[in-house]
Amino acid sequence: MIFSQAHALALVELLGVLAFAFTGIIEARKKNMDLIGVYTVSMITAFGGGTVRDLMIGHYPLYWVQHSGYALILLGFAVAAAPLSSSFYENPHITKIFIVLDALGLGLFSAVGAGVAHQAGCDFYISLLLGVVTGVFGGVIRDIICNEIPNVFRRNELYATCAVFGSAVFLICLYLSVDELSATLISIAFTVTLRLVSVKYRVKLPF
Amino acid sequence: MIFSQAHALALVELLGVLAFAFTGIIEARKKNMDLIGVYTVSMITAFGGGTVRDLMIGHYPLYWVQHSGYALILLGFAVAAAPLSSSFYENPHITKIFIVLDALGLGLFSAVGAGVAHQAGCDFYISLLLGVVTGVFGGVIRDIICNEIPNVFRRNELYATCAVFGSAVFLICLYLSVDELSATLISIAFTVTLRLVSVKYRVKLPF
Amino acid sequence: MIFSQAHALALVELLGVLAFAFTGIIEARKKNMDLIGVYTVSMITAFGGGTVRDLMIGHYPLYWVQHSGYALILLGFAVAAAPLSSSFYENPHITKIFIVLDALGLGLFSAVGAGVAHQAGCDFYISLLLGVVTGVFGGVIRDIICNEIPNVFRRNELYATCAVFGSAVFLICLYLSVDELSATLISIAFTVTLRLVSVKYRVKLPF
Numbered sequence: 292m293i294f295s296q297a298h299a300l301a302l303v304e305l306l307g308v309l310a311f312a313f314t315g316i317i318e319a320r321k322k323n324m325d326l327i328g329v330y331t332v333s334m335i336t337a338f339g340g341g342t343v344r345d346l347m348i349g350h351y352p353l354y355w356v357q358h359s360g361y362a363l364i365l366l367g368f369a370v371a372a373a374p375l376s377s378s379f380y381e382n383p384h385i386t387k388i389f390i391v392l393d394a395l396g397l398g399l400f401s402a403v404g405a406g407v408a409h410q411a412g413c414d415f416y417i418s419l420l421l422g423v424v425t426g427v428f429g430g431v432i433r434d435i436i437c438n439e440i441p442n443v444f445r446r447n448e449l450y451a452t453c454a455v456f457g458s459a460v461f462l463i464c465l466y467l468s469v470d471e472l473s474a475t476l477i478s479i480a481f482t483v484t485l486r487l488v489s490v491k492y493r494v495k496l497p498f
Numbered sequence: 499m500i501f502s503q504a505h506a507l508a509l510v511e512l513l514g515v516l517a518f519a520f521t522g523i524i525e526a527r528k529k530n531m532d533l534i535g536v537y538t539v540s541m542i543t544a545f546g547g548g549t550v551r552d553l554m555i556g557h558y559p560l561y562w563v564q565h566s567g568y569a570l571i572l573l574g575f576a577v578a579a580a581p582l583s584s585s586f587y588e589n590p591h592i593t594k595i596f597i598v599l600d601a602l603g604l605g606l607f608s609a610v611g612a613g614v615a616h617q618a619g620c621d622f623y624i625s626l627l628l629g630v631v632t633g634v635f636g637g638v639i640r641d642i643i644c645n646e647i648p649n650v651f652r653r654n655e656l657y658a659t660c661a662v663f664g665s666a667v668f669l670i671c672l673y674l675s676v677d678e679l680s681a682t683l684i685s686i687a688f689t690v691t692l693r694l695v696s697v698k699y700r701v702k703l704p705f
Numbered sequence: 706m707i708f709s710q711a712h713a714l715a716l717v718e719l720l721g722v723l724a725f726a727f728t729g730i731i732e733a734r735k736k737n738m739d740l741i742g743v744y745t746v747s748m749i750t751a752f753g754g755g756t757v758r759d760l761m762i763g764h765y766p767l768y769w770v771q772h773s774g775y776a777l778i779l780l781g782f783a784v785a786a787a788p789l790s791s792s793f794y795e796n797p798h799i800t801k802i803f804i805v806l807d808a809l810g811l812g813l814f815s816a817v818g819a820g821v822a823h824q825a826g827c828d829f830y831i832s833l834l835l836g837v838v839t840g841v842f843g844g845v846i847r848d849i850i851c852n853e854i855p856n857v858f859r860r861n862e863l864y865a866t867c868a869v870f871g872s873a874v875f876l877i878c879l880y881l882s883v884d885e886l887s888a889t890l891i892s893i894a895f896t897v898t899l900r901l902v903s904v905k906y907r908v909k910l911p912f
Contacts, residue, residue, distance in 0.1 A: 319858070325910045327865040328858025342761070347549070349558040351763040359831045417566045431643075436845075438854045440645045444526070444535025451534040496532045554756070556765040624773045638850075647852045651733070651742025658741040703739045 296472045300399070303479065307396025310389060311337040311429055312365050316372045318437045330369040332433055337365060339429035344404050344421045348411045390490060391483075397450070398457050398482030401426035402475045405458040406465070415462055422458030427451045449489035452496060457482030503679045507606070510686065514603025518544040518636055519572050520596060523579045525644045537576040539640055544572060546636035551611050551628045555618045597697060598690075604657070605664050605689030608633035609682045612665040613672070622669055629665030634658050656696035659703060664689030710886045714813070717893065721810025724803060725751040725843055726779050730786045732851045744783040746847055751779060753843035758818050758835045762825045804904060805897075811864070812871050812896030815840035816889045819872040820879070829876055836872030841865045863903035866910060871896030 315336030319329040338355040345353050355361055379385065404425020408418040427443050427450065434441040443451050460481045464474035488494065522543030526536040545562040552560050562568055586592065611632020615625040634650045634657065641648040650658050667688045671681035695701070729750030733743040752769040759767050769775055793799065818839020822832040841857050841864065848855040857865050874895045878888035902908070 322854055322858075323860065324854075324858040325860045327869075327910065328855070331858060346553060346760060347560055347563060349556070349763070353761055356761060356827060356831050359828050362834060363830060413563060414566050416570060417563050420569060435642060435849060436855060436858075438645065438852065440529055440531075441535070441643060444529075444531040444538060444643075446530065446532045455534075496534070553760060554767055554770060556763070620770060621773050623777060624770050627776060642849060645852065647736055647738075648742070648850060651736075651738040651745060651850075653737065653739045662741075703741065 296476060300472065300475060303395050303399050306392050307399045308337045308361060308365075309368065310392030310396045311400075312368055313372070313389060314393060314430065315433050316369060318433055318439075320372075322437050326369060326373055329373060330366060332436055333365050333369050334362065335436065336429040336433040337361070339432040340400055340425040340427060341404065341407075341429075343428045343432075344408065344425045347421060347424070348408060348413065350407065350411055391487070394453075394483045394486040395479065397426045397454055397486060398479035399475070400429075401454040401457040401482060402461040402478035405461050406471060406475070409462060409465065415466075418462055419455065419458045422461065423451055423454040426454035426457070446495050449485065449494055449496065453482045453486040453489065456485055503683060507679065507682060510602050510606045513599050514606045515544045515568060515572075516575065517596060517599030517603045518607075519575055520579070521600060521637065522640050523576060525640055525646075527579075529644050533576060533580055536580060537573060539643055540572055540576050541569065542643065543636045543640040544568070546639040547607055547632040547634060548611065548614075548636075550635045550639075551615065551632045554628060554631070555615060555620065557614065557618055598694070601660075601690040601693040602686065604633045604661055604693060605686035606682070607636075608661040608664040608689060609668040609685035612668050613678060613682070616669060616672065622673075625669055626662065626665045629668065630658060630661040633661035633664070653702050656692065656701055656703070660689045660693040660696065663692055710890060714886065714889060717809050717813050720806050721813045722751045722775060722779075723782065724806030724810045725814075726782055727786075727803060728807060728844065729847050730783060732847055732853075734786075736851050740783060740787055743787060744780060746850055747779050747783050748776065749850065750843040750847040751775070753846040754814055754839040754841060755818065755843075757842045757846075758822065758839045761835060761838070762822060762827065764821060764825055805901070808867075808897045808900040809893065811840045811868055811900060812893035813889070814843075815868040815871040815896060816875040816892040819875050820885060820889070823876060823879065829880075832876055833869065833872045836875065837865055837868040840868035840871070860909050863899065863908055863910065867896045867900040867903065870899055 312333035315333035316329050318336075319332040322328075324332065334355070338353075338361075341354050345351070401422045405418045405422025407425075408421035413421060430443055431441040434443075457478045461474050461478035464477055465471070469477070519540035522540035523536050525543075526539040529535075531539065541562070545560075545568075548561050552558070608629045612625045612629025614632075615628035620628060637650055638648040641650075664685045668681050668685035671684055672678070676684070726747040729747035730743050732750075733746040736742075738746065748769070752767075752775075755768050759765065815836045819832045819836025821839075822835035827835060844857055845855040848857075871892045875888050875892035878891055879885070883891070
């Protein structure tokens with residue numbers, strides 16, 4: 292049982308990283324960046340959130356430095372995606388799949404981020420914040436590089452708010468002595484559900 | 499005497515943090531950000547300068563990670579400020595009070611920042627630079643996130659220049675064996691005076 | 706022989722730092738920044754790439770913190786450059802000299818950056834990436850502060866691509882047991898040649 296959960300997590304991680312990288316590719320292409328720009332923005336979108344978290348708590352080595360396979364996978368991904376036209380990205384079926392994968396990534400990164408901060412000795416509230424940072428700051432840096440006001444801070448459907456609740460659910464599970472793998476999966480399920488419901492019904496923050 | 503100075507410093511810190519956070523709230527609201535955006539920008543404005551300084555010298559744990567009470571206070575502050583209209587922020591009385599509080603924060607952060615760098619073994623000039631970074635880089639990151647050229651780099655009334663002189667006064671006091679609390683208060687008085695005089699008489703750098 | 710190579714490297718370093726700082730001064734002046742802004746942007750352009758690399762691997766103390774002489778040299782440089790008109794920067798002879806110096810800086814920083822990452826235990830691919838980061842991220846942060854989409858990500862003549870090949874040449878030399886000074890000089894020669902050829906013949910990435 293634990294074994295299959297670990298496998299599920301590894302798959303979610305790969306899908307989440309690719310979905311995050313994909314949003315970077317889309318934004319970079321919209322800005323007419325070349326392959327170097329597309330690759331850099333996709334790397335920063337996928338690993339920027341975890342990197343900011345690790346810098347805040349002095350947690351080394353960074354994940355992508357230690358697991359360099361991901362940097363190579365994203366290189367292949369950026370090369371493969373480069374010749375695709377922007378109409379591909381606007382295909383509604385692609386958009387739907389992409390929103391689900393992105394929600395999976397958001398859920399995983401928020402839970403794992405909160406867990407790393409908690410293990411580093413941060414208290415509940417700072418762990419919660421650093422979980423959210425892990426989930427959303429890759430996108431924040433992506434938008435800053437692409438010269439936009441970060442999308443996550445605007446009044447769209449709930450996004451960072453999902454990460455807030457996801458991190459909280461993960462940490463509460465830990466305090467209730469749920470094992471970490473189960474806590475992660477429960478938290479991801481919560482975040483993904485909240486995110487997809489808010490997209491479907493266009494839920495926004497009141498202010 | 500030392501006792502009351504320490505209390506004065508704690509009060510200045512709270513007022514300075516709140517003033518810095520307030521400028522973040524104003525800018526974020528101007529850009530129509532939601533509560534998450536307002537809170538993030540206010541946190542970054544208040545603690546971004548000190549965080550950049552600490553990253554430059556590898557100084558852990560970060561202040562706001564260790565003192566998580568501030569992150570909660572700013573959350574309450576962002577929630578309370580959210581429903582206020584922008585006309586509130588443009589009230590000239592509020593603006594005046596705000597300029598004084600912001601000057602207090604600038605003075606404190608520059609002095610404390612120079613002191614932290616000095617204690618970490620940086621020489622006079624690098625300590626001076628890191629004092630200025632502590633005082634002004636929260637606002638720099640705020641403006642970058644809000645998609646503006648950082649205000650502090652434009653030809654307005656003196657701002658970073660006040661932090662330069664404030665940091666220098668603090669470090670010179672230390673070299674003259676003034677105790678750290680007194681050096682901080684002297685430096686703050688110097689920075690605040692210079693800042694308020696430059697606002698009143700619209701002093702700018704010649705180039 | 707080793708001795709003269711070391712001297713050549715020190716000279717290249719000074720010229721590279723000044724060339725990088727100079728691009729920062731030009732961009733900051735275009736945006737009408739004051740002396741504080743010009744100085745900050747020139748410091749970030751010159752040392753931003755190496756600083757980001759060092760933060761990624763937790764490598765302290767930072768170069769510019771330890772060698773504070775550079776921060777003072779750039780201060781003098783920013784003050785001296787401040788009264789120059791923008792027509793000075795647009796002079797074609799200045800532009801040509803500047804492109805050569807900038808290419809030297811790019812070559813040195815990419816080689817040295819890859820070397821630092823390699824010594825810190827990063828594998829070939831991550832060392833390559835961090836070499837490129839060292840060469841180009843100062844310019845990336847410069848452009849972000851100046852509220853532009855980073856120039857290096859746009860379809861111009863090859864720039865980051867030169868850093869990619871330069872870092873690779875340096876690392877391959879190391880793996881072939883070439884001594885580090887010679888590897889650095891070979892790598893710089895390669896990067897500078899590729900950069901100047903691509904500027905002369907307007908070579909771009911196919912996508």
